[in-house]
Amino acid sequence: MQTRVAVIYGGRSGEHEVSLRSAKSIIEAMDAARYKVLHYLISKEGRWSPRPIVPEPKGNPEIDVVFPVLHGTFGEDGTLQGLLELADLPYVGAGVLASSVSMDKEVMKRLAGERGLPVVDYLALSSHEAHNLEGICSRFQFPVFVKPANLGSSVGISKARDCAELKSALELAAAYDRKIIVERGIIGREFECAVLGNQHPIASTPCEILPSREFYDYDDKYLLDQAQTLIPANLSAERTAELQRLAVECYQAVECEGMARVDFLMEAETGRLFINEINTIPGFTSISMYPKMWEYSGLPMPKLIDRLIELALERHETKRRLRYSK
Numbered sequence: 001m002q003t004r005v006a007v008i009y010g011g012r013s014g015e016h017e018v019s020l021r022s023a024k025s026i027i028e029a030m031d032a033a034r035y036k037v038l039h040y041l042i043s044k045e046g047r048w049s050p051r052p053i054v055p056e057p058k059g060n061p062e063i064d065v066v067f068p069v070l071h072g073t074f075g076e077d078g079t080l081q082g083l084l085e086l087a088d089l090p091y092v093g094a095g096v097l098a099s100s101v102s103m104d105k106e107v108m109k110r111l112a113g114e115r116g117l118p119v120v121d122y123l124a125l126s127s128h129e130a131h132n133l134e135g136i137c138s139r140f141q142f143p144v145f146v147k148p149a150n151l152g153s154s155v156g157i158s159k160a161r162d163c164a165e166l167k168s169a170l171e172l173a174a175a176y177d178r179k180i181i182v183e184r185g186i187i188g189r190e191f192e193c194a195v196l197g198n199q200h201p202i203a204s205t206p207c208e209i210l211p212s213r214e215f216y217d218y219d220d221k222y223l224l225d226q227a228q229t230l231i232p233a234n235l236s237a238e239r240t241a242e243l244q245r246l247a248v249e250c251y252q253a254v255e256c257e258g259m260a261r262v263d264f265l266m267e268a269e270t271g272r273l274f275i276n277e278i279n280t281i282p283g284f285t286s287i288s289m290y291p292k293m294w295e296y297s298g299l300p301m302p303k304l305i306d307r308l309i310e311l312a313l314e315r316h317e318t319k320r321r322l323r324y325s326k
Helices: 016-029 079-086 096-103 105-114 133-139 163-174 218-222 237-253 289-296 301-320
Strands: 003-010 035-042 065-069 122-126 144-148 158-160 179-184 188-197 207-210 228-230 258-267 273-279
Touching (some): 065 079, 065 301, 096 105, 096 273, 105 122, 105 237, 122 133, 133 163, 158 163, 163 179, 188 289, 188 301, 237 258, 258 301
Parallel strands (some): 003 035
Antiparallel strands (some): 144 158, 144 179, 188 258, 207 228
């Protein structure tokens, strides 16, 4: 009997197009003999409609498990996960808490910092505080990075080299979120590591990102096709093990389950590793590194999809055994 998998994709965030590409890759990797795919497209305006990537199967069968492929706001931030919890449906990926705190870069940094994990010096401010340029400029030496606190795929992120550029960067970030992060600029190398699992997560072989621009922004990730990646990352065995350990510890710090990609910065001057962010619904496009890292680690895309669905069903069965009243 086929497992009926509802793939939800699209969404209202700035990562709508990336979500379509990720969903297409996931669906194409699913074993047609094992899974029956049900398509749920959410438009940029938030409307749910039966406009699938491939023709919709006839009928409206019940759902066995949901595979959310919604990057960013209203999909990766706990809102959809809350809906699925209310519907008592198993779903792939992080739960409500992990999704929401991982999406909020400032909360994630606080949780990681409480565990003693290395994070870059930062300042969090509300959008109405963004006019205080003098106070922000005196906090850090330039360059700094300015980011919306709740967004992914490097949308709305800018590098500021002086107060004039900082003003523009703050205005851009404020267009995407009410909370803004200003971080000390780290000059060095960028790495990623994939994590998989529920109670006993494991880390993949990490990769190194070689941006074609000053940093790995949205255009470099999805449009220019000029950034390069190295799998495995050019690191010693000791540094590789350290990076994998930090990835798993970050994953556990936010109480993640299912999957996540943890991104790192290594400062050239000191050699220190810093956790940059964690993504609970990483990209699954043809150029995305989460599935590529697992493929290199011995888990090709079809098997990765199988494992993610298994983890979703295992977690749901465990939760169903819990008592919610006397």
